[in-house]
Amino acid sequence: MAAAVMALSISTSLLVMGRGFSSLDSARCISYASQIMQSELEKMRLTQWGNGTGGAGSGTTGVSAYPTTPTVIPIAAAFTNVGDVGSRMTLTRIAANAPGHTTGMIQVTLTISWTTSDRHTLSRSYITYYGQNGLYDFFVL
Numbered sequence: 001m002a003a004a005v006m007a008l009s010i011s012t013s014l015l016v017m018g019r020g021f022s023s024l025d026s027a028r029c030i031s032y033a034s035q036i037m038q039s040e041l042e043k044m045r046l047t048q049w050g051n052g053t054g055g056a057g058s059g060t061t062g063v064s065a066y067p068t069t070p071t072v073i074p075i076a077a078a079f080t081n082v083g084d085v086g087s088r089m090t091l092t093r094i095a096a097n098a099p100g101h102t103t104g105m106i107q108v109t110l111t112i113s114w115t116t117s118d119r120h121t122l123s124r125s126y127i128t129y130y131g132q133n134g135l136y137d138f139f140v141l
Contacts, residue, residue: 025117032085033112033124036075040091040110041128066095066108089114104132 070092079086091112098105108130113123 022118029114036079037110037112037126068096070094098129106130
């Protein structure tokens with residue numbers, strides 16, 4: 001009887017530990033995702049309206065020339081070198097005219113997605129507005 005109780009308690013503790021490690025992995029990935037997107041927003045903040053990298057064949061450069069189709073952005077080596085967390089993440093950017101604006105203001109959406117250790121796909125998004133006079137604050141979806 002004692003052996004059965006011990007076996008039951010050990011097996012349930014192993015299940016709880018597995019779930020705990022899974023939750024820890026998810027929390028770590030959410031933290032890295034926020035840091036990666038914040039880093040990308042800071043890079044945008046340093047890019048002027050007419051300077052930087054434009055879309056392929058756009059003829060212009062800078063934030064105003066970001067492609068309007070989803071663009072995969074390479075994640076900085078500072079994040080991909082941290083275990084396997086950064087290497088399983090994909091960062092995409094979508095830029096479009098901000099609602100109600102035809103020029104001078106674009107809406108940039110950064111979305112990062114990853115697969116957790118228990119094979120679930122998670123994602124987080126930031127939306128920000130970049131105006132010709134600077135980058136405005138962002139919020140998390």
